[in-house]
Amino acid sequence: MKLIVAYIQPEKLNDVKQELYRREIFKISVSNSLGCGQQKGYKKVYRGVDIEVNLLKKVRIEIAVNDAFVEPTIEAILDGAQTSVIGDGKIFVLPIEQCIRIRNRENGPQAIG
Amino acid sequence: MKLIVAYIQPEKLNDVKQELYRREIFKISVSNSLGCGQQKGYKKVYRGVDIEVNLLKKVRIEIAVNDAFVEPTIEAILDGAQTSVIGDGKIFVLPIEQCIRIRNRENGPQAIG
Amino acid sequence: MKLIVAYIQPEKLNDVKQELYRREIFKISVSNSLGCGQQKGYKKVYRGVDIEVNLLKKVRIEIAVNDAFVEPTIEAILDGAQTSVIGDGKIFVLPIEQCIRIRNRENGPQAIG
Amino acid sequence: MKSRIVVMILILLACTLSGIGADEISSAITLHQDSFDMIWLLVAGSLVFFMQAGFAMVEIGLTRAKNAGNIIMKNLMDFCAGSLMFWMFGWALMYGESVNGLFGFSQFFIGGNDMVLFRNWMFQVVFAATAATIVSGAMAERTKFSAYLIYSIFISALIYPISGHWIWGGGWLSRIGFFDFAGSTVVHSVGGWASLVGTMALGPRIGKYVSQGSVVTSKPILGHNLPLACLGVFILWFGWYGFNPGSTLSGTDPTMALVATTTTLSASAGAIGAMIVSWIKFKNPDVSMSLNGALAGLVGITASTAVVSPLSAIIIGLISGFIVVFSIEFIDKILHIDDPVGAISVHGICGVWGTLAVGLFGNTTHIKGLFFGGGFKQLGIQFLGVVTVGVWVMATTGILFAIIKKSHGLRVSKHEELAGLDLAEHSTESYSGFQIFTNM
Amino acid sequence: MKSRIVVMILILLACTLSGIGADEISSAITLHQDSFDMIWLLVAGSLVFFMQAGFAMVEIGLTRAKNAGNIIMKNLMDFCAGSLMFWMFGWALMYGESVNGLFGFSQFFIGGNDMVLFRNWMFQVVFAATAATIVSGAMAERTKFSAYLIYSIFISALIYPISGHWIWGGGWLSRIGFFDFAGSTVVHSVGGWASLVGTMALGPRIGKYVSQGSVVTSKPILGHNLPLACLGVFILWFGWYGFNPGSTLSGTDPTMALVATTTTLSASAGAIGAMIVSWIKFKNPDVSMSLNGALAGLVGITASTAVVSPLSAIIIGLISGFIVVFSIEFIDKILHIDDPVGAISVHGICGVWGTLAVGLFGNTTHIKGLFFGGGFKQLGIQFLGVVTVGVWVMATTGILFAIIKKSHGLRVSKHEELAGLDLAEHSTESYSGFQIFTNM
Amino acid sequence: MKSRIVVMILILLACTLSGIGADEISSAITLHQDSFDMIWLLVAGSLVFFMQAGFAMVEIGLTRAKNAGNIIMKNLMDFCAGSLMFWMFGWALMYGESVNGLFGFSQFFIGGNDMVLFRNWMFQVVFAATAATIVSGAMAERTKFSAYLIYSIFISALIYPISGHWIWGGGWLSRIGFFDFAGSTVVHSVGGWASLVGTMALGPRIGKYVSQGSVVTSKPILGHNLPLACLGVFILWFGWYGFNPGSTLSGTDPTMALVATTTTLSASAGAIGAMIVSWIKFKNPDVSMSLNGALAGLVGITASTAVVSPLSAIIIGLISGFIVVFSIEFIDKILHIDDPVGAISVHGICGVWGTLAVGLFGNTTHIKGLFFGGGFKQLGIQFLGVVTVGVWVMATTGILFAIIKKSHGLRVSKHEELAGLDLAEHSTESYSGFQIFTNM
Ligand SMILES: Nc1ncnc2c1ncn2[C@@H]1O[C@H](COP(=O)(O)OP(=O)(O)O)[C@@H](O)[C@H]1O
């Protein structure tokens, strides 16, 4: 089992969700995050004083999947989030050792979906 | 060392915390998250227009523990959060390779608690 | 590749970022979190009723790095966030199995930076 | 004969030269007198109307984000339903021809061409709405919206007007000398008593009281928006300059200046009083208590504002500020009655105190309080008024809430309460997009 | 002769004794008459000014957090630019000497010493600003700020004053008997029509309408702050007590009491009407619809407020409340016109309804509506007014927006719209520090 | 003899017929005159009171979420403590019998039955509170609450009343012809100078100025709630229609119309002026600067509002709008004085500008400015007033803050400042449940 963590542009969340659905991946957790990557942020002026905003708003998604679903999930995120412009984000894949469904204490790969 | 990540219903946080305390697990990090799982969300109407809310509010907790504490921690979460109704959430266990206490740069298992 | 997750005091974020920059680590994701550790929280009174606030505001940072950068990153966080007072926080290092840059579907160590 | 004609011509001439006849003078002066009253009452009435916004903001601010939309609906609808009710029945029962001093009974469904009637209705309807809306704060975060609507209709159409008749409509209390200048009892206590009965009928919010064995601990449920609560208090205070000075009911009665002065001083002293008590008791100058203190001072002075000196006003306000903190604590920690915004204490208890204060501090030819040589007479009458109005309101709202509870249901389900009334009852979110962290 | 002298002495004596001469009496009375009008119009004008805050809060509340600062700027600046324009040109075109009943033409750049002129300008400028600011809500979240400024200038300097002249400035519509007491057409419909044209010229916000094949689905874009929207509605309602009663234009006209009464009742009925419809249609008493309903009731009664009975006012309000929900749905789901705050429905459609209501419910000696034996005459005139003003506003704003679109650009870029106008146009954030989760 | 009797009978008859006697006419007219003044000042005073809400909202909006509750307490308590102080001492020192034109000295602890006295106190106390509350914004986010309370007491009881006496209480400045109609100097500059001294005594907020070597960079600390700041500005502007027109002090002085007009135009021009400058300098029409600009225009016109033409008002406002942006930048970037809300610039600098503007643009029989043929005389007097009041306020507040700093402490600890004053001083959170991300 893997935990796929991805940072994407906020406005791409809907597209990513749709791509996931098409591949029958329905479980997902989303939170917001501030990120700093190759996209360098921007400057603005507040009451005459410069602000460097180098933490940009991103959406962080977490999807836990069985190994067979790693590829489709990554595909889905790429298809939904890629604009080929700096700031598109990253996908990280982490190993999961256990997965438990709280509702029925089910454990292991069948709990993930 | 393991990182235990769990998604639970917001109103169950207090119960989970109490169960953890009973098992002498005091360290925890909490954030909020929007989740989509087997619980399919709901429909509402805003000014006459249907909204499908399929991202439900969840609480995300992270607990880093030594291997011996994995079981009690999972038990505590299950005991605190289980209602046997869809939407109860998930627990994921991830491996941690290093753990460092910032205060005194202590490293390894003794830093976790 | 590793994912370095750290919890720090909110007011230390700027210092940590500066230390990271000095070591040429520019990628970072930041979110907020409520934490409970050795720092036990505090009591306050709201309209005559005691509140135990045991979830303190913390900043959670995530930095994905190649293995060579693990040490400098930890150093940077320690240098920026350490005050030697309870509540300084923790650093966890997790293994990453894959890393993909969404923009160009680049995969592996070169995608991380 | 000749001289008479001359005189008449002369008078006419004098008048004509000055461009205005005696008749015209007289009618101009009458018109002007009427216009003062008209303008004064309409402006004051508008200010009192604006207090609805104040109540809404205070109640929103002192409760949780997940119920804000529900509070909006309750505050909006108790005015809207209430004003229609007061047009149909309320006015008639309060200011119609008195039936044995018990209630009025004429002028239902106001119409016609009497502008003075319209003016008075306008000024009175906003007071009725104030009494009604007080309750929404006390019953916040767990009441069924439809049940609240039913309550609103009855308080505006029936309960408020009848006790109002006793005091302001020429009823029996006014005849024996009960004095309540702008409504410590007529408006605020009525709201306060209804709040008490309502909260008791409802029970506390989930999570408010935790019992371990025989020990019940009160848990705080924090308000989510102090800036709005602060704004609400300032709006209420601002509106009170219509509420109290407007209650001269005359635009040419200079007492309005004394009223404005005592109102200002009592409110100030109330806030300071509550701040001091909270500072001593809780080690910190508490924000929401100080805000409640200002309101307590305003409620406390309302009955006596025209008949006490500035110094007395300060004392009345200060005591109101003390009372409100102790009362909120007592109701919460001892009685375990869950009143999220402190409405029972601010409007009920301080309303009682303000009404009695007339009998203590009153100092005019007609109203002489205990401290100014008037003996216990006025105080006794005030006490009687407090008690009878209290009994009336508690009895009627008791029956009302009991019937609602039985037939329709008064409270939302546990699940709805946890999800928040915004979602459960109005399928909306009040702060869409904001990340709100709640496990309560 | 002797008696004449005696008489004169006597009169003088009488006057002197009473401390005041006939001349002085007469001039005092004139002064007082003027002072009533002065105070009344300045107080009412201030209340109407405050409606700017109400509009700002409603529009902020019903749109997304990322555009709040932009809405602030638009609401602030349409007043500021508008008031300068109305000082330069607007007043002159509206209330200057009439050129064939089509427009006024004198008193540009108001100055001098005529206090009555200043008073009238002050009272009128806030109405002009109201008409202008209505549009900001409809065009919210996607309009270029500079384009909006240009629009503001033209509506306050030209478009509003000219149709205003027809009705309130002694122009042709008023001459044939068109009646609009406080501006259902003059102010609200004008704003509503301009909103309609503006939103059509702009197109919908990104993500508002999703088409799959030939089916276009309307997606909700939630407002981010209902408490502010609620506050805004209460402020608007409060301001309406200046808007409508102030429109007696005289501080001694007792009709103001009827006006205040019908205004209150219609607003209440409007909110209730909208709540009922939303409850039936959407299964829930909708918060933002009920708030819109109160405004609909206010707009609906504005034309006829001084000439209808309280009962008629309730009916007018109730129907306004019904209309507004259906109209918002129709405009959104059938016409696919994206009006974030419902301005077209509230001000445009209910403004039309209110204007026609004069011809239905009017019941005074001069204004007799269909239901009170006046036949179709007044209704016909009202209809003519509605149509001509509608054509005028749609034609002129159509040209205006077309030119802006061609020459300057009316809408921000897609990227700017997604980032939010606060960042893109004003490089600010309205809620710095708050975590706001948006993928819209 | 007979004719005399006839005449008397006739007069009586005439009067009786018209229902009113000569005596009654005269006393009615006196009553009416008094009532105009009474109503006007009470309504205007209530509007000025409401400005407290405006200040609170502006200051909350332009500072950080973690200090909102503290700002509420400061704004509430400076009014509450201030009004008691002004009742005890302030009024007596300002309007009591003049001691050599330096201060008043009678009518301490106001009481009795003189309604005109109460009326005047009521109107004046809200001005005193305005001067006091200006400082809370400048000293926001780092001042000890108890220290602020001490300051509040002294400014309302002593500092404000004495310079106020010089100008409005019949003191020496008024005797030499200094003119400040509604308080550009009396109220706003006093608040501005006190702010300057206070911020200097306090030092900047942690993180505001970062020095690298000899270079000090100013860092922005963003306000957290622009919608509330916007609301605050509209409330202040609304309140200003009491502040300025009310300062005719007479309900029958038609000048109030000119005052309302120039106030409106100057505020509008101020907002536009600030917007233009910010647009040019920062490339963007800045929201908070434009809001400050409107306030600058209001402060700028306050002294001369009754004695300048509309065109002059626009110029005064426009310049105020220019000044305020440059001044805020100068104070921040050059002087490195940390004034979170721009109070020194808005009230201090524009207050000075407004006071001088009387000597430039004044154009009545009594006040003739430089540009209208009055030469330098009035300007010189105005200048003298500006300087002496500045010296007085800076000297006294300088001593006051120095003593507080020494004895009691003026500033919270570093730890408390970082945690936020809400938690540290009031153990509360203003936005409980909201996720607020701050590393500042
Ligand atoms: N190494 C990393 N560690 C943590 N977060 C990262 C890392 N790299 C990227 N991110 C997150 O992804 C977001 C987008 O990355 P960015 O580098 O701007 O995109 P791109 O890959 O197109 O250059 C960042 O804002 C940050 O939140």
Ligand SMILES: Nc1ncnc2c1ncn2[C@@H]1O[C@H](COP(=O)(O)OP(=O)(O)O)[C@@H](O)[C@H]1O
């Ligand atoms: N595979 C997953 N990946 C990421 N998050 C998940 C996954 N499965 C569940 N979650 C999180 O857990 C929450 C509860 O899951 P849900 O499936 O509704 O509960 P249940 O397991 O009782 O069916 C979801 O809302 C989501 O936030």
Ligand SMILES: Nc1ncnc2c1ncn2[C@@H]1O[C@H](COP(=O)(O)OP(=O)(O)O)[C@@H](O)[C@H]1O
């Ligand atoms: N074992 C853990 N699991 C999850 N989060 C932790 C853990 N230990 C610490 N944290 C996070 O780090 C923060 C700081 O930890 P704390 O124990 O107070 O500091 P210190 O290490 O100086 O004693 C906590 O508030 C919590 O958010």
